[in-house]
Amino acid sequence: MKTKSLPVASTLRTVVMIATLVFAAKSLRAGTEFDCVMEAANIAQLSPRTQGVINFIEVKKGQAVQKGDVIARIDYSMEEAVLQVLKARENSSAAIDAQSARVVLTKAQLDRAEALVQRNALSPDKLEPLKYDYALATSQLRQAQVDALALEAEIERARVALENTKILAPFDGVVTEITLSVGEYATADRHVVVVAQTNPIYVESYLPIAIYDSVHPGTVVKIHPDYPVGAVIDAEILMMDPVFDPSSRTFGVRIALPNPDGRIVAGQRCRLDIPPL
Numbered sequence: 598m599k600t601k602s603l604p605v606a607s608t609l610r611t612v613v614m615i616a617t618l619v620f621a622a623k624s625l626r627a628g629t630e631f632d633c634v635m636e637a638a639n640i641a642q643l644s645p646r647t648q649g650v651i652n653f654i655e656v657k658k659g660q661a662v663q664k665g666d667v668i669a670r671i672d673y674s675m676e677e678a679v680l681q682v683l684k685a686r687e688n689s690s691a692a693i694d695a696q697s698a699r700v701v702l703t704k705a706q707l708d709r710a711e712a713l714v715q716r717n718a719l720s721p722d723k724l725e726p727l728k729y730d731y732a733l734a735t736s737q738l739r740q741a742q743v744d745a746l747a748l749e750a751e752i753e754r755a756r757v758a759l760e761n762t763k764i765l766a767p768f769d770g771v772v773t774e775i776t777l778s779v780g781e782y783a784t785a786d787r788h789v790v791v792v793a794q795t796n797p798i799y800v801e802s803y804l805p806i807a808i809y810d811s812v813h814p815g816t817v818v819k820i821h822p823d824y825p826v827g828a829v830i831d832a833e834i835l836m837m838d839p840v841f842d843p844s845s846r847t848f849g850v851r852i853a854l855p856n857p858d859g860r861i862v863a864g865q866r867c868r869l870d871i872p873p874l
Contacts, residue, residue, distance in 0.1 A: 631803070
């Protein structure tokens with residue numbers, strides 16, 4: 598009976614893998630620390646939807662903002678003027694009133710002519726121009742009514758255009774950067790301010806795949822931030838990457854730390870401690 602020897606490299610790789618798994622399991626039972634970083638949940642570079650000259654900036658660096666707060670505004674004189682003109686047209690019912698009166702008049706003329714025709718006091722040929730005038734007046738009234746509806750849509754579009762001159766906070770957070778000043782020209786490619794969402798704070802770490810089956814969402818860990826020195830924060834793993842990084846043989850995990858009072862500072866390193874299992 599013949600036996601086939603495994604290549605030396607393959608055998609060595611297998612031994613190393615087994616040793617790594619054993620070491621990881623022992624380390625996890627004894628408790629293990631890993632590097633991590635603490636980051637803002639979201640960071641948004643805010644630009645105007647309507648490009649133009651910055652009219653005012655309402656915030657300062659480091660200022661807390663709430664979702665929907667006006668951060669800055671582009672010059673809106675043109676959009677406001679357009680809206681006022683459209684509103685003035687909306688308030689005037691002259692076009693519909695005139696066409697309605699014309700419909701009433703042509704209908705009355707047609708009715709009288711038809712009565713005369715029935716009494717043989719008027720030639721039937723005289724009805725055709727009157728019928729045309731009545732049909733035309735009715736069509737023009739419908740067009741005036743359609744124009745009124747279109748005007749409502751134009752007014753709504755003008756309101757949206759005016760609203761788009763505002764730069765609003767997309768979430769509760771803190772202003773971390775102001776890149777432009779009043780009087781400068783802002784576009785979609787030139788953001789005005791940067792806002793960071795600091796509640797919650799996300800803790801990101803990469804763990805060896807050898808312990809993938811030993812942790813899961815809900816696993817309790819301890820976070821040791823650089824600041825404040827000596828602080829320890831208990832938290833639970835929020836999510837785990839479903840795909841490994843083959844180059845580093847790790848997988849990512851995320852922990853969300855509630856931070857309603859802003860005491861936890863984002864943008865710092867930390868240590869993630871997995872207690873003994």
